[in-house]
Amino acid sequence: MKAIQFSQFGGRDVLEYVEVAKPLPQADDLLIEVTASGVNFVDIRERMGVYARPETHVGQDKVLPRISGLQAVGNVVAVGPAGDRSLVGKRVVVLLSSGGYAQFVTARADRTVCIPQDADDVMFAAMPTQGMTAWLMLNSSTQLHPGESVLIHGAGGGVGSMAVQIAKSMGAGLVVASAGSEEKRAFALSLGADVAIDYDLPTWPSDVLAATAGNGVDVILESIGGEIFEKNFQCLATFGRCIIFGSTRGPGKPFEPRRLMSRSQTMTGIYLPVFDAKPELIREGMKYLVDQTVAGNLRAQVSVHLPLSKTAEAHRLLEERRVVGAVVLDPRY
Numbered sequence: 626m627k628a629i630q631f632s633q634f635g636g637r638d639v640l641e642y643v644e645v646a647k648p649l650p651q652a653d654d655l656l657i658e659v660t661a662s663g664v665n666f667v668d669i670r671e672r673m674g675v676y677a678r679p680e681t682h683v684g685q686d687k688v689l690p691r692i693s694g695l696q697a698v699g700n701v702v703a704v705g706p707a708g709d710r711s712l713v714g715k716r717v718v719v720l721l722s723s724g725g726y727a728q729f730v731t732a733r734a735d736r737t738v739c740i741p742q743d744a745d746d747v748m749f750a751a752m753p754t755q756g757m758t759a760w761l762m763l764n765s766s767t768q769l770h771p772g773e774s775v776l777i778h779g780a781g782g783g784v785g786s787m788a789v790q791i792a793k794s795m796g797a798g799l800v801v802a803s804a805g806s807e808e809k810r811a812f813a814l815s816l817g818a819d820v821a822i823d824y825d826l827p828t829w830p831s832d833v834l835a836a837t838a839g840n841g842v843d844v845i846l847e848s849i850g851g852e853i854f855e856k857n858f859q860c861l862a863t864f865g866r867c868i869i870f871g872s873t874r875g876p877g878k879p880f881e882p883r884r885l886m887s888r889s890q891t892m893t894g895i896y897l898p899v900f901d902a903k904p905e906l907i908r909e910g911m912k913y914l915v916d917q918t919v920a921g922n923l924r925a926q927v928s929v930h931l932p933l934s935k936t937a938e939a940h941r942l943l944e945e946r947r948v949v950g951a952v953v954l955d956p957r958y
């Protein structure tokens with residue numbers, strides 16, 4: 626089968642379009658013929674080796690060569706020796722820990738959800754990792770209560786655009802979306818955000834305060850880092866919770882935790898692979914995402930659909946902040 630693999634960490638040129646052996650399903654795993662494979666910003670961090678550095682303390686299990694890819698849609702073509710044979714022929718969406726950039730992938734049965742035979746596979750392939758991260762932040766890292774206000778950074782991206790929709794469907798009182806371009810801000814508003822701000826303007830925290838009658842927001846979903854990270858605390862409400870899920874611009878300056886005391890604020894982090902220890906929560910999240918998508922209440926926006934062989938181009942577009950919504954690969958080419 627064809628796959629995109631890298632044998633050393635580095636820039637986009639380490640990605641190789643290669644012929645590799647089809648994986649074999651073990652235990653109750655499923656073998657899936659992939660029809661659409663979703664790309665994540667995380668795949669870029671993995672390719673760069675950021676997760677493999679000791680100072681990051683996460684993802685040090687990455688061994689080379691590696692096939693990235695955290696989510697896919699496809700048809701079940703075989704199951705492992707202990708697998709459920711009735712699943713063969715079913716169309717499924719899967720949340721993976723690797724391997725999605727390929728024509729076939731093996732997946733854990735408990736990370737797989739059946740979708741209708743006529744479902745839009747490209748749209749579903751853009752949902753599992755981004756949607757799960759967004760859902761977990763609002764249902765596990767904190768519990769978003771109806772009426773509360775939320776600031777969602779990078780709201781024109783994969784996780785951010787899912788978070789806007791999930792927060793709204795959970796009854797958020799006010800969703801403030803940040804993004805660096807007019808097009809992405811318009812997209813976030815079209816998904817249900819109440820206010821969209823430009824966080825490339827240094828005064829953006831004043832815009833958040835203005836939208837919340839000077840109180841600040843109850844919840845911040847923070848993925849940017851850099852100079853944005855520090856500014857969050859100018860517009861986080863008393864009792865507010867800041868959830869860190871990424872650092873697209875690097876980690877920013879060290880933070881003094883005692884400053885959280887004076888306004889009884891909370892800061893927490895989230896890293897999806899750690900939730901392997903909570904399979905029932907992942908199952909609940911997958912079911913929520915699929916049910917809401919089938920019902921038409923949740924939609925992953927795919928603005929770039931490229932052949933698998935052009936994965937490096939997909940990474941470039943994400944790295945250069947050119948993508949509105951998400952990128953999906955077509956494994957046939």
Ligand SMILES: NC(=O)c1ccc[n+]([C@@H]2O[C@H](COP(=O)([O-])OP(=O)(O)OC[C@H]3O[C@@H](n4cnc5c(N)ncnc54)[C@H](OP(=O)(O)O)[C@@H]3O)[C@@H](O)[C@H]2O)c1
Nearest residue numbers: 666779782783784804805848870871872873895896897946
């Ligand atoms: N903790 C976890 O388990 C977990 C899981 C999934 C994703 N993540 C992280 O969540 C973040 C978002 O992931 P995603 O898949 O939604 O990514 P994405 O689709 O690429 O969206 C990220 C957004 O970040 C903004 N951004 C700001 N500065 C950027 C920069 N220097 N380079 C690239 N983008 C920049 C861009 O919006 P503007 O152009 O509007 O600024 C972009 O739309 C990433 O940091 C990713 O690593 C973490």
